[in-house]
Amino acid sequence: MKMNKFLYTYKVLTLVLICTVFTSCSEDFTDRPPEDQISLDNYYTSNAQVESATNGMYSRTWFQFNNKFFYAVAEVGSGNMYTNSSDVNAMRNFSINGSDGELANGWRSLWANVGQANSIINFLSDRVSGDIDPEILDNTIGEAYFMRATAYFYLVRLWGDVPIIENNLDFVDNPIINKNRIEDIYQLIESDYQKATELLYDKVRTANYSTNKRVSKGSAKAMLAKVYLYEKKYTEARQMAEQVINSNEFKLLGGDQLPAKSFGDLFTYPNNDNEESIFALEWITDGNYGSANNCNTQFGISNALVTTSNASYGGVFAPSQDVLDLYEAGDVRRKSTIMLPGDEYPNIKVLLDGATTPAVGFTVPAAEDIGGQGAGAAIKKYCIGIVNGDQTGSVDAWAMMENNTYIMRYADLLLIHAEAIMAGGGSTSDAAALASFNAVRTRAGLAAVTNITFDELFTERRRELCFEGDYWFDLGRLPRAQAIAIMGAQNRGNMFTAEYFTPDESDFYLPYPDNDVAKNPLLLEPPVPYTFE
Incomplete structure (x- = not known):
């Protein structure tokens, strides 16, 4: 059985070398190749080789997601950004459809992350020699679980029901696959982040930024706290956030612990991989299109x-x-x-x-x-x-x-902590919530407060994370009528002409790309429950 899997792996990974995201591909998303072309055909004989297996998942697999799609949807769609460029402006008036090129790029990029992660999770352990340090192998597999969870966290918030694929080889011969329910996808995400917390290294982020590049147990716990918040599991979100806070792994640049730095320093090249970075895309100018930040x-x-x-x-x-x-x-x-x-x-x-x-x-x-x-x-x-x-x-x-491009940083985690303590209420004066909220606020040069309402916290998240791709998803957490009212009141025009567009409920999830629907018509059918092994 194992040999058959390896033969199938060879079949899929041969396709990787032939067809990548930067060429015209006709295969469906179930066996879409990893965008970094990492092959598991050969055995890994050194710790450095094992550690390198996830290198591309910090950059190239995310490129077409980050290049335009992420901002065209999450920032233009939320009303934070304006554009009238024809390839990225559809979400300004909520007219995006399945033929949109950037929609297809973002979808393809996220499935590339899933596919790459699946290869490492399912096959890396069988591809190493006996000389590999078990902790290094565990950490690499933990990174793959982290990346798969993160890709699915975006997929479920952007498209809602999507297929759960834990092993792409299961669908090589029959890529017609049902979608699964949102609650099942969140169960997978939780499970993957939990596995990542078990396998990844413990770290403390220091001023030696070169050691901060990779994700850690703390990174997985922080992302899991965010997932719990989206699921309104406020007790779990608070507990997970407090584990991260109490670990002292991360710090605010310009906060009490790092007063020599500032908020502005977060977005400068010399401060890549700083103490506030929980997970960031690690771009590199290696001469290949799709490795660096645009x-x-x-x-x-x-x-x-x-x-x-x-x-x-x-x-x-x-x-x-x-x-x-x-x-x-x-x-x-x-x-x-x-x-x-x-x-x-x-x-x-x-x-x-x-x-x-x-x-x-x-x-x-x-x-x-x-x-x-x-x-x-x-x-x-x-x-x-x-x-x-x-x-x-x-x-x-x-x-x-x-x-670097931030996917999550410590300020986000602190605001998640405050909101989790609020637990769906309208306001709080809880000391722990205020400590987290005020840490972000005073770093921004503003006075501390003694009470916060949900609306104030929501606005603070928008100010802190503006242009970082969070506001669209924050709006999606609100009751639909409230989110629609906020977005309908936004001036979505330019300095010369005010324009207003009001979404309807269907606009909060994206359409599936037409090409993938043509290959897998089940994308348009109702989701089915997923059976976890």
Whole structure:
């Protein structure tokens, strides 16, 4: 039986070498190959080889998810970002359909993560020699469980019912597969994160950032706390969050423990893998398309007056009109999140006034000169400027860079802790909830409070995590009528023309890609219960 599985594995992994996400693929998502082309055909004979098995799952498997799709859905859809670029603007007015190219890219990327994780979970143990350190093998498999859980956490929040695939080989000969219920998918996610907490290393994040790159038991517990919150399992969410808080593994940059840093430092290249990072995508300019981060170009300013990236274009995404007055006076997060006319950024290298030689430092021009889709403002978060030595790291042939993308950071966990204590109530003055909430608030330069309402906490999450892909999912946690009212009141136009669009209940889950529906019509059928072994 094991030999037959290996033969099937060879069949699937041969396909990996032939067809990747960057070429035209005709296979369905059940056997879609890992995007990093990691092969398990050969035995692993060293600890370093085993550790490298998950390298691509920190970057390349997520590329088409992060490149445009994530922001086109989670930020444009939520009303945080504005764009009128035809390939990414469908969620601005809730008109996305199954033929959308970026929809297909995001779906494909998430299934690539599932497929890669499944390969490691099911086969890596049988592919190592007797000399491999068992702890290293366990940690690598724990990373795979973590990544599969994270991919499914996005799949279930974006599409709702999707198929549960724990071993892609089960569907090689028959890729027509039922969807499974949302509650079953959450059961898998919980189980995977729990297994990750058992297998991953314990860590304490330190100022030696090179040791902070990979996920840990604390990372898995933090993500599990977030999952519990989405399921309204408030007691479990609080308990898990407090385990992470009490471990002292993570710290806020600019908080009491790291006062020499700041919120703005989170989004600079030298602070990749900092003490606040719970899980981040680790981009690298290795010469291959899809290994590095495109946000600097997608978010930057690019016109005759100012260019903030090495590309000849920029500003595919911009702040929405709805977030321009999101921040209170004195909130240091605003300038590190949104560029407004007159803002000064002395440390960013830019090309000014059509010059041929970049200069360090610039003042944001007048609203009509910013570009950025006519929004009158630009996105600062993840925009680090033209390549500038150790301040930005290197840049590849597509103007992509190596600054990390956060999937979760400690500030999110602290706000989850406060909300879990609130437990669905309208307000709290609980000391533990206030400690977590105020840690985030005072780091932003704002006064501590003695009571918080749910609406205040919800707004604080939007301010803290703006442009990081959380607000769409936060809105999805609200009662539908409340979320619809919030979104319907948002100005989703540009600085010249106000526009308002109101979603309906069906808009909170995305359509399945047409090509995958054609290959697997069961995607349009009701979900079935999943049988866990």
